[in-house]
Amino acid sequence: MPAWDTVEAVQQVYPTTDAVVDSDPVDVYHGDLRPAPGTRPWVLMNMIASVDGATAVDGVSEGLGGPADRRMLGTLRGLADVILVGAETVRAEDYRLPRLPDDRVAVLRATSGRPPRPRLAVVSASLSLDTGSALFTSAESSDQPPLVYTSTAASADRRSALARVAELVDCGDGERVDLRRVLADLHDRGAAVVLAEGGPSLNQQLVAAGLVDELNLTVSPLLAGGTAARILSGPDLAAPVRLRLDRVLADDGFLFCRYLFA
Ligand SMILES: NC(=O)c1ccc[n+]([C@@H]2O[C@H](COP(=O)([O-])OP(=O)(O)OC[C@H]3O[C@@H](n4cnc5c(N)ncnc54)[C@H](OP(=O)(O)O)[C@@H]3O)[C@@H](O)[C@H]2O)c1
Numbered sequence: 001m002p003a004w005d006t007v008e009a010v011q012q013v014y015p016t017t018d019a020v021v022d023s024d025p026v027d028v029y030h031g032d033l034r035p036a037p038g039t040r041p042w043v044l045m046n047m048i049a050s051v052d053g054a055t056a057v058d059g060v061s062e063g064l065g066g067p068a069d070r071r072m073l074g075t076l077r078g079l080a081d082v083i084l085v086g087a088e089t090v091r092a093e094d095y096r097l098p099r100l101p102d103d104r105v106a107v108l109r110a111t112s113g114r115p116p117r118p119r120l121a122v123v124s125a126s127l128s129l130d131t132g133s134a135l136f137t138s139a140e141s142s143d144q145p146p147l148v149y150t151s152t153a154a155s156a157d158r159r160s161a162l163a164r165v166a167e168l169v170d171c172g173d174g175e176r177v178d179l180r181r182v183l184a185d186l187h188d189r190g191a192a193v194v195l196a197e198g199g200p201s202l203n204q205q206l207v208a209a210g211l212v213d214e215l216n217l218t219v220s221p222l223l224a225g226g227t228a229a230r231i232l233s234g235p236d237l238a239a240p241v242r243l244r245l246d247r248v249l250a251d252d253g254f255l256f257c258r259y260l261f262a
Helices: 025-030 067-078 087-093 104-111 156-163 179-188 200-208
Strands: 042-050 082-086 119-123 147-150 167-170 193-196 214-220 243-251 254-261
Touching (some): 025 243, 042 067, 042 200, 067 243, 082 087, 082 179, 087 119, 119 179, 179 200, 193 200
Parallel strands (some): 042 214, 082 193, 119 147, 147 167
Antiparallel strands (some): 214 254
């Protein structure tokens, strides 16, 4: 047992003991460096969870969020070239293209030569995706069609239906899409930052394969109970992955924790 006078001080991050600094999250997050790690884009995983770790209430994440969280989501989407998402999240949440920014994010994207909003990329082996859903029908002229990463095993009927509304890319020969190949393809298309928006089973695979560089975890000030998945869901990792806490912001009771990998 250390003597009391040798115990190291802890850091109080909220509320701050100095004057509270109010920052625009756009300034904070758009000022971070995200260098491409080799032949794939920087992968930023963003998830919201309740204090007890639930990632959904009644099967969707909406009940965990609020205006502060939506503002952060808009900020992160603003710095992404591509949003990568698993097909079950698309089905459960009736996924749509991100809102077109009408604020400083729009100006930042335009001045850096990016389209107004990121491109959507969905991972699906089954291709059970509704071609009439808003994800595929609400594009503006500035949008490229969503990418759908699948495998050669997908049914020919579904392939031809989806090919009318999306760009299909084969990145697997059996039931599984190879996520390394997905990220290599996105890199070849010029994507520098990929925002991985879940769900937990896609997250687990990305982390297990060592393909994530940054985690933004929003802790919602709720206890949800229930059996909803945690932010990673799937087989055990070979070993727990050590993260480095880079920053914590707070707004309206939500904590926005930025962690970096390795
Ligand atoms: N709290 C949050 O921030 C947050 C964020 C996102 C989602 N969610 C919640 O998470 C839940 C959905 O997550 P989930 O973990 O069940 O599913 P998911 O990760 O969104 O999607 C899983 C599906 O993606 C496809 N997929 C993933 N990896 C694949 C691979 N390597 N090869 C081929 N296909 C692959 C498969 O689609 P097919 O079945 O089409 O083959 C699979 O069934 C929902 O309740 C949603 O509301 C929460």
